[in-house]
Amino acid sequence: MIKKGFLSLFIAFALFTGFVFFPNAWIKAWISNEDVEQAKTNMSPLVFQGTYLQERMLQEPSSMPLYGSSELNRFDPFHPYNYTRATDAPYSTFMIGRGGMQSITHFLNFAAQENNLKDKKVVFIISPQWFTEKGMGEFHFSPNYSMLHAYDLAFNQEMDANLRKRAMERLLEFDTVKRDRLLKTMYQYQMSNGKEKPITGRMAMVAGRFHKALLEKKDLYYSLFPRKGHALKSNDKLIANQSFEQQLQHAEAYGEKRVSNDYMIEDRAYQRLVNAKFSKFKDIRKKEDYTNSPEYEDFQLVIDILKDAGAKPLFVSIPVNGYWYDYNGYPEERRQKYYDKMEQVLKDAKVAYVDFSDHEYDPYFIMDTIHIAWKGWVYLDQQLDQHWSQP
Amino acid sequence: MTPYGNIAFFVIIGLLLLPTILLGLRGKSSKRYNLFVSVIVLALIFGHSMNGTISLVLFTVFQVVLIVAYQRYRLQQNSGTIFIIAVLLSILPLILVKVLPILGLHHVFGFLGVSYITFKAVQMILETRDGLMKEKISVVELVYFLLFFPTVSSGPIDRWRRFTKDFHTVPSSEDYQKLLLSGINYIFVGFLYKFILAYLIYNYTLIYLPNHTYNYLTPFQGQLAYMYMYSFYLFFDFAGYSAFAVGVSRIMGIQTPINFNRPFASRNIKDFWNRWHMSLSFWFRDYVYMRFVLWMTKKKWLKNKFAISYIGFFLLFFLMGIWHGLEWHFVVYGLYHALLIISFDKFERWNKKHKRWPKNKWTHAIGVIITFHAVCFGFYIFSGTLF
Amino acid sequence: MDQQQVLEMLVELCEDEIIVENPDIDLFEEGLLDSFGTINLLVEIENRFNISVPITDFNREEWNTPNRIAGKLAERQ
DSSP, X not given: OHHHHHHHHHHHHHHHHHHHHSOHHHHHHHSOHHHHHHHHHSOOHXXXXXXXXXXXXXXXXXXXXXXXXXXXXXXXXXXXXXXHHHTTOSSBOOEEOOTTOOHHHHHHHHHXXXXXXXXXXXXXXXXXXXXXXXXXXXXXXXXXXOHHHHHHHHHOOSSOHHHHHHHHHHHTTSHHHHTXXXXXXXXXXXXXXXXXXXHHHHHHHHHHHHHHHHHHHHHHHHHHSOOOOOOOOOOGGGTTTOOHHHHHHHHHHHHHTTOOSTTOOOHHHHHXXXXXXXXXXXXXXXXXXXXXXXXXXXXXXXXXXXXXXXXXXXXXXXXXXXXXXHHTTOOHHHHHHHHHHHHHHHHHTTOEEEEOGGGTTOXXXXXXXXXXXXXXXXXXXXXXXXXXXXX | OOTTSSHHHHHHHHHHTHHHHHHHHTTOOOHHHHHHHHHHHHHHHHTTOHHHHHHHHHHXXXXXXXXXXXXXXXXXXXXXXXXXXXXXXXXXXXXXXXXXXGGTOTTSSOOTTHHHHHHHHHHHHHHHHTTOOOSXXXXXXXXXXXXXXXXXXXXXXXXXXXXXXXXXXXXXXXHHHHHHXXXXXXXXXXXXXXXXXXXXXXXXXXXXXXXXXXXXXXXXXXXXXXXXXXXXXXXHHHHHHHHHHHHHHHHTTOXXXXXXXXXXGOSSHHHHHTTSSHHHHHHHIIIIIHHHHHHHHHHTOOSOHHHHHHXXXXXXXXXXXXXXXXXXXXXXHHHHHHHHHHHHHHHHHHHHHHOOSOOSHHHHHHHHHHHHHHHHHHHHHHHTOOO | XXXXXHHHHHHHHHTOTHHHHOTTOOTTTTTSOOHHHHHHHHHHHHHHHOOOOOGGGOXXXXXXXXXXXXXXXXXXX
């Protein structure tokens, strides 16, 4: 009995060591192109918080990724992923983003992929509701936080030192980061160029390198078994060989079938609001103002890292559902101030952008309260084609 | 460093305990070495805060002096007043820790595990009063018991007479192998509970509940889901922690009692309290409820002995409730459980006469289901979400 | 005090004849005795046999069957 017990312990230990020391190159060789293809649409946080699968996707010369948040999993026939396939576009796309992923999350991811972003065309969708008074909160930060990306940042020597310092300072404001004593020490050591905590800092860097290697290994094992792709809801005949106007008409008809209320909210989403007590949302945003938010600085980090990496981004400023926000007590004039400010930020940064803010009351451009879909995708698809054809 | 908080802690104690294991496997005593390890690990746990360290040292010295002095006194005399003063002195620091923050004096005094050490100390005074501590207590051993590092932060709460027996026993090589194996087993159960199950429950459900469900759940559904998920989380998190404590204790040759015995399979509420946070509920049972009831019965102040028992339950659960913190939801949580136990007790006695609820596997299953939901509702109160 | 007297006392306390039929039955496991019953038991032991058992000495693992209780009491007489 005891012998058996110890034997199983030794076997477990041997297996564990085997897994930990298994060569990375062998695991990578096992990750097929089909796995990578699944990962493009599986919308899995393991992909978003990992590095390897994203690296493979970015290294495909014809890929142009979409970065954003919860709108990205609004699959319908007009969704960019379905669009590029149906029209045999010269580029393909994949999506990085889910609910709660905001600028700082994307910053960390871009930082981890800096080497793969050189001259890469990417699209970044900016959501107005990120820019709340408090900005990114712990509640959204922690489930989307990638420890791997955060550790990677401490070893990133290519990034502009000042930018890196700004980012670390910002990250240290989050409890999730602060609680990680090892990471905190490494950041403090790096931020002070080794002046602060010279001994423990150096030790932390050694331990951190080891920890990062383990996280990379974990990412590779997760990448071996990617979740299956999302249900795509594609319908190529609404897209293929259809003019832009025809596509808009199809999208409008598609939306019309799914919306039957004055707020222009898709029926199932509307039902959820009713279940949650509709009247509770009246004037719920009376005091909200998206022009003053720590998110602006986080967003500046995104702009700066993409410049630092030499990427070619297209920024997309999307509107909210005007009907719904009126009911929420966030009036049009105040919303316009946000759109104006965002446009100014993008202009000042001298980056390519498109501004969809005049589609606030455009039926079927937004599918529910904040997410673009249907007609919104059709407009975006047109912009993607244009951005790809830019030199 | 929080005990069992991260992998580094396990690596450190794993390395520190290697000599313990080697000595144990050769059938030799690792007593002295374990004392040395304890000092190091306690320094790791408490060392980061000067304030906390000083508090801990003062507190331990205070309790040790109190216990030894009371024991010396008890060998000669046995006055009830002195006994009560000793008990009050022993719980005074705990009361201060709980009350001072309310008076606005934060961080003056307080450290991890203060209540668990208090439980052990009070227990020593009570058993001395009962005349069960006749032998001279070694101060080193007493400190080792009070600050036994595997259980120092959150239990399980061991008993002195049991602990000291283990401490003085040097297991044979074969016995130690069994201890070691079951210790490692417990630690891995802990990994499963705390770092896999509790982690998943927290990160995939609890952070969205009760009202961050993006309207996918109605407010009522959100609360309901929260109630059950919180209950499971509480169990796996705490049972995982307890399993670590039991496992590490065993490797050090101390068979710390287990804290959880499949609580969600309890067939009634009394059964539940024999399976949930056992070392705490047994402590309250033995040192509060039973003493109180015995005392009341002997004094014969109340004719109805069941009334005495019910008052005893209220006392027990009220104390257990406020022990968690001086807040309303903890008090209500305690009273809720007192009511459950009393109602069940009444039912049980009624059924003894009328025999309407037979004992078979069906009634057993129904009992488990009812108990489970009643208990989850209790945790819902406990969570403080309700009010 | 003999075994018979102890069993009689337990039958009265637990209100169940099974104690005589099976004096090795686990009283706690079967729900015949709980904390409250234990107190009554300790009071009865003191009244009938004039033996004082401190609560802290009443260990459920060692006092769980009628036979064991009788044995423990015999030790203390």
